[in-house]
Amino acid sequence: xxxxxxxxxxxxxxxxxxxxxxxxxxxxxxxxxxxxxxxxxxxxxxxxxxxxxxxxxxxxxxxxxxxxxxxxxxxxxxxxxxxxxxxxxxxxxxxxxxxxxxxxxxxxxxxxxxxxxxxxxxxxxxxxxxxxxxxxxxxxxxxxxxxxxxxxxxxxxxxxxxxxxxxxxxxxxxxxxxxxxxxxxxxxxxxxxxxxxxxxxxxxxxxxxxxxxxxxxxxxxxxxxxxxxxxxxxxxxxxxxxxxxxxxxxxxxxxxxxxxxxxxxxxxxxxxxxxxxxxxxxxxxxxxxxxxxxxxxxxxxxxxxxxxxxxxxxxxxxxxxxxxxxxxxxxxxxxxxxxxxxxxxxxxxxxxxxxxxxxxxxxxxxxxxxxxxxxxxxxxxxxxxxxx
Amino acid sequence: xxxxxxxxxxxxxxxxxxxxxxxxxxxxxxxxxxxxxxxxxxxxxxxxxxxxxxxxxxxxxxxxxxxxxxxxxxxxxxxxxxxxxxxxxxxxxxxxxxxxxxxxxxxxxxxxxxxxxxxxxxxxxxxxxxxxxxxxxxxxxxxxxxxxxxxxxxxxxxxxxxxxxxxxxxxxxxxxxxxxxxxxxxxxxxxxxxxxxxxxxxxxxxxxxxxxxxxxxxxxxxxxxxxxxxxxxxxxxxxxxxxxxxxxxxxxxxxxxxxxxxxxxxxxxxxxxxxxxxxxxxxxxxxxxxxxxxxxxxxxxxxxxxxxxxxxxxxxxxxxxxxxxxxxxxxxxxxxxxxxxxxxxxxxxxxxxxxxxxxxxxxxxxxxxxxxxxxxxxxxxxxxxxxx
Numbered sequence: 001x002x003x004x005x006x007x008x009x010x011x012x013x014x015x016x017x018x019x020x021x022x023x024x025x026x027x028x029x030x031x032x033x034x035x036x037x038x039x040x041x042x043x044x045x046x047x048x049x050x051x052x053x054x055x056x057x058x059x060x061x062x063x064x065x066x067x068x069x070x071x072x073x074x075x076x077x078x079x080x081x082x083x084x085x086x087x088x089x090x091x092x093x094x095x096x097x098x099x100x101x102x103x104x105x106x107x108x109x110x111x112x113x114x115x116x117x118x119x120x121x122x123x124x125x126x127x128x129x130x131x132x133x134x135x136x137x138x139x140x141x142x143x144x145x146x147x148x149x150x151x152x153x154x155x156x157x158x159x160x161x162x163x164x165x166x167x168x169x170x171x172x173x174x175x176x177x178x179x180x181x182x183x184x185x186x187x188x189x190x191x192x193x194x195x196x197x198x199x200x201x202x203x204x205x206x207x208x209x210x211x212x213x214x215x216x217x218x219x220x221x222x223x224x225x226x227x228x229x230x231x232x233x234x235x236x237x238x239x240x241x242x243x244x245x246x247x248x249x250x251x252x253x254x255x256x257x258x259x260x261x262x263x264x265x266x267x268x269x270x271x272x273x274x275x276x277x278x279x280x281x282x283x284x285x286x287x288x289x290x291x292x293x294x295x296x297x298x299x300x301x302x303x304x305x306x307x308x309x310x311x312x313x314x315x316x317x318x319x320x321x322x323x324x325x326x327x328x329x330x331x332x333x334x335x336x337x338x339x340x341x342x343x344x345x346x347x348x349x350x351x352x353x354x355x356x357x358x359x360x361x362x363x364x365x366x367x368x369x370x371x372x373x374x375x376x377x378x379x380x381x382x383x384x385x386x387x388x
Numbered sequence: 389x390x391x392x393x394x395x396x397x398x399x400x401x402x403x404x405x406x407x408x409x410x411x412x413x414x415x416x417x418x419x420x421x422x423x424x425x426x427x428x429x430x431x432x433x434x435x436x437x438x439x440x441x442x443x444x445x446x447x448x449x450x451x452x453x454x455x456x457x458x459x460x461x462x463x464x465x466x467x468x469x470x471x472x473x474x475x476x477x478x479x480x481x482x483x484x485x486x487x488x489x490x491x492x493x494x495x496x497x498x499x500x501x502x503x504x505x506x507x508x509x510x511x512x513x514x515x516x517x518x519x520x521x522x523x524x525x526x527x528x529x530x531x532x533x534x535x536x537x538x539x540x541x542x543x544x545x546x547x548x549x550x551x552x553x554x555x556x557x558x559x560x561x562x563x564x565x566x567x568x569x570x571x572x573x574x575x576x577x578x579x580x581x582x583x584x585x586x587x588x589x590x591x592x593x594x595x596x597x598x599x600x601x602x603x604x605x606x607x608x609x610x611x612x613x614x615x616x617x618x619x620x621x622x623x624x625x626x627x628x629x630x631x632x633x634x635x636x637x638x639x640x641x642x643x644x645x646x647x648x649x650x651x652x653x654x655x656x657x658x659x660x661x662x663x664x665x666x667x668x669x670x671x672x673x674x675x676x677x678x679x680x681x682x683x684x685x686x687x688x689x690x691x692x693x694x695x696x697x698x699x700x701x702x703x704x705x706x707x708x709x710x711x712x713x714x715x716x717x718x719x720x721x722x723x724x725x726x727x728x729x730x731x732x733x734x735x736x737x738x739x740x741x742x743x744x745x746x747x748x749x750x751x752x753x754x755x756x757x758x759x760x761x762x763x764x765x766x767x768x769x770x771x772x773x774x775x776x
Binding site: 020021022051052054055057058059060061063064065067068073074075076077078079080081082083089093096097099100102127128130131132133134135136139242243244245246247248251263373374377378 | 408448449451452456461465467469484487516520522523527636765766
């Protein structure tokens with residue numbers, strides 16, 4: 001039996017938006033409601049992910065504000081913040097609360113604006129993003145997120161011989177996928193030399209190894225398993241794992257294994273009664289190319305150390321044996337922080353319904369989403385399946 | 389049967405602290421764990437309330453950071469933000485999740501620094517607090533929170549004849565209570581003329597009608613009802629209501645009724661199978677004196693329009709017929725935003741255990757906490773009772 005089902009999904013194009021946060025969120029939430037065929041009055045509760053609205057736009061207490069804007073004022077609602085894993089944690093709580101019988105129909109979504117439309121430039125936004133690193137031990141050193149993931153990835157290279165060319169292959173593949181996603185921030189055919197010739201940001205990452213700052217919103221409608229068959233095209237949620245790890249980085253016994261992801265995957269697979277071998281495709285948190293390699297191993301999709309070679313061999317393309325980030329991932333689709341987790345779920349829903357158009361993966365029944373927060377201190381892994 | 393039980397409670401003194409957020413939180417969390425007799429290894433999950441850490445200290449992704457600092461790295465944890473109702477919403481989810489059987493022993497807490505120890509003065513902090521008002525419709529008008537509650541209170545005065553002297557009586561009483569609370573930011577004997585002679589902040593509020601900005605932390609240990617008897621002095625959680633209301637203010641059909649509080653109280657009383665007549669005392673969200681008056685009516689403790697006269701008649705003192713804010717409330721105890729909700733629960737626990745010292749209310753069996761967020765867009769009401 002499913003823990004819950006997703007019966008509606010919507011998202012904006014990721015990129016640069018002039019719209020305010022309420023307007024932007026409505027552009028994802030209302031299509032999700034339409035997709036599910038639910039009216040405002042059908043919705044019992046609202047679970048919001050927004051990571052940085054206070055810092056970027058002096059906008060907090062957003063859950064009831066956004067609820068009011070989409071016509072569901074008065075429902076229980078709350079904002080979750082877990083850095084980049086923000087809306088996946090909101091989703092976890094939504095699944096728990098329909099599973100326990102507390103609610104029947106809930107909306108889960110995320111929204112964020114991270115481009116200069118907020119009035120903040122890349123430097124200031126990088127400083128704000130760095131608020132998710134350790135305030136006392138990491139921020140004073142000047143560590144920002146390219147540096148955090150460069151540290152993890154350098155260790156991976158040392159331990160397994162992962163190469164810059166293998167990392168670049170992740171970017172090439174995700175841009176190729178993004179070119180087929182009309183809602184992607186970027187997406188065009190590039191090659192490995194384009195990545196390796198782009199400026200160094202934090203060794204080993206070149207500019208083209210890094211995801212962009214984006215604006216965007218995404219939402220899904222989650223219902224309890226008992227009523228899922230009343231909707232068109234429900235997709236089952238069979239597992240949601242939530243792993244955390246010690247912070248700061250210097251206290252982690254091991255860098256490239258990203259233990260929070262392994263814990264989350266273990267929980268999610270156990271709940272869904274599957275193993276990694278049952279996974280047909282994955283959306284993973286490729287904030288940097290090295291993060292996708294590490295995620296693919298933490299999820300058990302490849303053996304430790306095989307993530308880089310697998311990317312370079314083309315195995316993670318839509319037509320490969322283990323497609324990863326058919327949406328283009330954070331790298332090409334974009335990364336509006338609080339919207340990223342639920343956007344991964346939107347892609348899973350479209351793929352599992354067979355509605356993914358030019359980027360449709362053949363014969364998929366089981367997809368997973370991997371959404372990481374901070375210095376891998378938080379990871380959520382969700383398992384979605386074609387309804388039994 | 390209780391929905392859950394609180395078996396441990398701890399809080400720092402509210403006031404001015406030099407400690408970092410992790411250090412400050414530990415000063416509440418570790419005493420709460422000691423009070424419950426639980427070790428780090430006994431704790432299954434962590435629910436954090438922090439409202440403004442990103443804006444005030446560039447510090448986000450705080451749940452795993454604080455978990456690491458108190459020795460529980462690796463447990464599922466997340467940050468909630470609902471303006472001033474932040475940690476009460478975290479508490480709601482903790483109660484739900486032990487009630488559903490997901491967890492057995494969880495820690496819920498809040499922490500915030502709001503004084504110039506953050507490096508921010510009162511003006512900048514007031515602007516940051518105002519992020520919880522509507523970004524597009526309220527902030528551009530210059531509306532900050534003294535103004536928000538002045539609008540609500542002015543309407544209450546118009547409808548019911550509530551007077552400045554009645555409002556001042558709330559401040560006089562809460563300072564008198566705070567004088568008996570060693571953890572209160574303020575607390576000394578003042579009289580009505582002290583309040584009315586203090587400078588006007590936002591008519592009808594004088595400086596002494598307003599709560600202070602404080603630093604502080606608070607935490608409670610929540611366990612499932614089935615294991616509560618294994619602990620010393622459990623206090624039962626019999627109801628937690630969560631009401632929201634339309635935002636912005638201009639869309640509310642009615643100001644002084646604070647509908648989110650009425651919805652939350654109705655839910656909480658129904659869950660606990662009580663009426664307002666069964667309530668022995670209350671901790672309410674007196675960010676401004678007018679807010680306490682409106683809360684006392686929304687909770688049904690007094691008829692609409694009777695909250696002001698009741699305060700002026702002394703009925704809400706510790707030895708009155710309906711004691712309100714024995715802790716001193718936000719007004720005298722202080723208001724470290726994210727810590728306020730769980731601090732109200734700490735006071736309820738101490739009163740219901742008979743451990744409240746000089747501020748102990750006689751013969752109490754049922755206490756409620758009322759924690760409001762933003763422009764009354766969110767309210768949580770919790771019912772705690774002596775264990776049956």
